[in-house]
Amino acid sequence: MSTLTQSPAWLALDMHQAEMASRSLRTLFSEDPQRFSKFSLQFGDLLLDYSKQPVDETTIQLLLALAEQQKLADWLARMANGEKINFTENRSALHIALRANSPVFTDGVDVTQEVRRVLQQIEHFTEKIHGGMHRGYTGLPITDVVNIGIGGSDLGPVMVTEALRPCHVPQLRVHFVSNIDGAHLSGTLQQLNPATTLFIIASKTFTTQETLTNAHSARKWFLANGGSEQAIAAHFVAVSTNREAVSQFGINPDNMFEFWDWVGGRYSLWSAIGLPIALAVGMENFRSLLAGAQAMDHHFLTAPFEQNLPVMLGLIGIWQINFFHITSQAILPYDQSLHRLPAYLQQLEMESNGKRVNRNGETVDYSTGAVIWGESGTNGQHAFYQLLHQGTQKFTADFLAPCQCQHPLTEHHPMLLANFFAQTEALMRGKTAQEVRTELLNQHLPASEVERLLPHRVFPGNHATTSILFKKLDPATLGKLIALYEHKVFVQGIIWEINSFDQWGVELGKQLAGTILSELISDYPRAQHDASTRGLIDFYRAQQ
Ligand code: F6P
Numbered sequence: 001m002s003t004l005t006q007s008p009a010w011l012a013l014d015m016h017q018a019e020m021a022s023r024s025l026r027t028l029f030s031e032d033p034q035r036f037s038k039f040s041l042q043f044g045d046l047l048l049d050y051s052k053q054p055v056d057e058t059t060i061q062l063l064l065a066l067a068e069q070q071k072l073a074d075w076l077a078r079m080a081n082g083e084k085i086n087f088t089e090n091r092s093a094l095h096i097a098l099r100a101n102s103p104v105f106t107d108g109v110d111v112t113q114e115v116r117r118v119l120q121q122i123e124h125f126t127e128k129i130h131g132g133m134h135r136g137y138t139g140l141p142i143t144d145v146v147n148i149g150i151g152g153s154d155l156g157p158v159m160v161t162e163a164l165r166p167c168h169v170p171q172l173r174v175h176f177v178s179n180i181d182g183a184h185l186s187g188t189l190q191q192l193n194p195a196t197t198l199f200i201i202a203s204k205t206f207t208t209q210e211t212l213t214n215a216h217s218a219r220k221w222f223l224a225n226g227g228s229e230q231a232i233a234a235h236f237v238a239v240s241t242n243r244e245a246v247s248q249f250g251i252n253p254d255n256m257f258e259f260w261d262w263v264g265g266r267y268s269l270w271s272a273i274g275l276p277i278a279l280a281v282g283m284e285n286f287r288s289l290l291a292g293a294q295a296m297d298h299h300f301l302t303a304p305f306e307q308n309l310p311v312m313l314g315l316i317g318i319w320q321i322n323f324f325h326i327t328s329q330a331i332l333p334y335d336q337s338l339h340r341l342p343a344y345l346q347q348l349e350m351e352s353n354g355k356r357v358n359r360n361g362e363t364v365d366y367s368t369g370a371v372i373w374g375e376s377g378t379n380g381q382h383a384f385y386q387l388l389h390q391g392t393q394k395f396t397a398d399f400l401a402p403c404q405c406q407h408p409l410t411e412h413h414p415m416l417l418a419n420f421f422a423q424t425e426a427l428m429r430g431k432t433a434q435e436v437r438t439e440l441l442n443q444h445l446p447a448s449e450v451e452r453l454l455p456h457r458v459f460p461g462n463h464a465t466t467s468i469l470f471k472k473l474d475p476a477t478l479g480k481l482i483a484l485y486e487h488k489v490f491v492q493g494i495i496w497e498i499n500s501f502d503q504w505g506v507e508l509g510k511q512l513a514g515t516i517l518s519e520l521i522s523d524y525p526r527a528q529h530d531a532s533t534r535g536l537i538d539f540y541r542a543q544q
Contacts, residue, residue, distance in 0.1 A: 004364075016059060025052060025429075026462070028054070029428075036051045043299055043303075046470045047468065048313060048468055048484075049468075052464060052465050053316050060306065063315040067311065070495050072311070089261075093264055097111045122275055125275070134234070136197070136198075144191075148177050148185075150211055151351075152266040152347065155343055156266070157269055158178075159343070161281070162340050163340075164289075166407075167282070168280050169279075169282055174276050180209065180213055189218070189221050195227075200237055202240070204241050204263075209510070237257065239273055241261055289479040293483040295480060296310070324396075325394070326394050327371060328394065329370035329395065329396055330373060330380075332399050334416050335416075338400065348489055353369040353493050353498060355499065359497050368496045370396070378419045399468070401416070402470055404471060404472040427463035428462070428463065520540060
């Protein structure tokens with residue numbers, strides 16, 4: 001048994017869970033009409049409502065005691081002070097410096113000076129592209145940008161670029177290619193003219209197989225379709241921490257946008273990795289995104305924990321995952337423009353906290369996260385909500401929506417939000433056998449038919465959800481929202497005593513893929529494999 005699960009704060013929550021589990025959410029609401037005001041928080045125009053979670057005042061006090069026991073405040077200060085909290089890679093985790101408005105130090109150096117330099121570089125480049133000063137090899141302005149990157153060098157920029165579609169500049173289309181599956185790149189290139197296309201090769205390490213393979217194929221396409229070696233400079237730029245590898249690839253380091261090892265890949269959209277965002281929406285909007293995140297950072301670092309949105313969101317997650325043993329967390333944005341948010345949060349949460357040993361390298365005996373998945377509403381309602389309402393799986397869900405829409409079909413918006421509110425209410429309340437009976441009898445069905453149908457029409461309810469509402473999905477609000485989740489992940493990692501900032505778990509598959517690739521494209525070497533993997537390799541080869 002670990003010291004965490006035997007600690008006073010943990011044991012107190014364990015005891016309290018039994019009591020809370022015996023009280024349904026319906027009961028909690030009927031007992032206390034003030035639940036919404038007690039268990040919701042507002043930061044600017046962003047509302048976090050966790051009153052549909054199985055909490056009462058004691059729960060909150062006990063969760064805050066756990067945060068105190070785990071020294072959350074100290075760890076927050078250590079992160080903000082640039083300590084090397086990513087201790088397996090000996091790095092700080094300073095994404096807050098990317099949007100800071102005052103100095104942030106690591107190793108005695110104020111990193112915000114470099115941050116400002118690169119932001120200016122992004123600004124100049126964006127202005128040159130938008131203003132038609134940066135032109136392609138035939139003299140035509142750039143009309144299309146292709147970001148080639150994967151994981152953190154793709155998911156954040158894609159999610160934000162999609163979310164901010166109403167802010168897009170009209171003269172530029174931004175595309176994203178991530179998958180090693182050639183269909184992704186070739187499908188994108190089919191629509192493009194090399195003379196007016198700019199490629200951004202985005203890779204923190206500049207060693208990632210998918211990105212480098214796609215980048216080489218993009219260069220071949222460029223050269224085979226009218227481009228020349230001399231023209232590469234105008235059509236290929238790199239975003240990386242690895243200057244040497246960028247120059248080995250053939251991109252002049254003058255065309256490189258730098259970031260630093262203290263920026264984790266999944267926390268990097270605020271750095272030069274955000275170049276495609278700036279190109280899509282303009283620098284002013286990119287700076288508003290940063291300002292929104294900075295406002296959330298300030299709130300996180302200064303607000304008392306009971307009023308602190310990231311802290312409370314993190315602690316509610318701990319309550320669900322560790323005490324109600326929830327393993328499934330749905331992300332349900334009622335906003336089509338946030339359709340990539342679930343994928344983005346999958347990496348943010350699952351790559352950060354998908355760890356099984358604590359800071360001392362000991363195997364933990366508690367869960368460190370849920371499986372994150374989701375889909376935008378209302379599409380999900382017609383796909384998987386049946387399981388949520390009447391299936392046997394336990395889950396929790398975050399529902400998110402803007403109060404104002406940014407498209408011209410304004411009459412759709414109340415319908416969208418009505419569905420959001422109805423779903424969270426239905427999941428919480430359910431429908432009892434008595435309610436179903438009354439409903440069916442009112443339809444004048446015979447009593448025997450009522451009893452036959454009844455079990456199929458009952459909704460157990462008591463499903464906990466968290467709701468996040470905001471006025472409008474503008475760049476600043478989106479910045480706040482993303483930083484909210486970044487810090488929630490940090491809070492949970494501290495409670496769980498794990499390193500949220502490394503990702504060794506992605507290495508084994510990469511290593512094995514390297515060995516297997518040589519077996520797929522040549523006869524030798526034939527490495528040792530289990531019978532299944534051998535069978536799959538041989539079947540593949542027989543089909544070539
Ligand atoms: O999936 C593993 C990972 O290392 C992620 O952490 C990272 O975001 C992604 O690969 C891409 O890495 P890079 O930016 O170095 O190409």
